[in-house]
Amino acid sequence: MHIEGRGYLAYPDTDRGGIGKLTRFSYEFFSSDTLTVARALLGAYLVRTVDGQRLSGIIVECEAYVGQDDTACHASRGRTQRNQVMFGPPGHAYVYFTYGMHWMLNVITEMEGSPAAVLLRAIQPQEGIQRMRELRQLRGKVRKEQDLTSGPARLTQALAIDGAFNGTDMVTGETLRLEPGTSFPDSAVQNGPRVGINYADEKDRLAPWRFWIKDNPYVSG
DNA sequence: CAGACGATTGCCT
């Protein structure tokens, strides 16, 4: 799995197994501790089906947002219309709009009533890469492939994910789902503080709840 | 109802 000088990449056709292998998570998986789920989601497939075509990528970066005591978490100031799905059942999508132009995709963790989620920050593209380029409106422009999905708003744009998916069941969803994929060893995983949360208390700013694949070129800067 | 701001990105110097 490790390529000298090029970091860790996933090889889905070999790591994932053949026909008949597990292709869905359980709700119980997502109901676990959020940090555990975030770590375990590295290597999972994010799959979006558009007009019958599968667009997918392997999760290589994500962040945990852990309940009402986490001042970086949208649920820290209680339930609102925007964040209500965080209080709902695990395995569902929390999609919200920010900066006047960007959509962010999270998957809900922990039991119903316990508001927590994992923000998906970067994927390594696998299927439908040309379609992702079109959705990112990069046709005709010279761009590095790693710019396609290396960032939380970039990946939602590349996969045509918006607020219509807020609350979607990502365990069984037909058009947006998570699927088990490759599993990375701990030696391939790094973690550190989360990005873009300067508004949070110091303890939460410093909490090492961002997880990523070491040296993977698709991880956001 | 006005004002501040954001779990970001892309373009500019």
Place this chain on the structure above:
DNA sequence: GGCAATCGTCTGT
């Protein structure tokens, strides 16, 4: 490195 874009959401009057 700096900073504009752009608007839904939240807060306080």
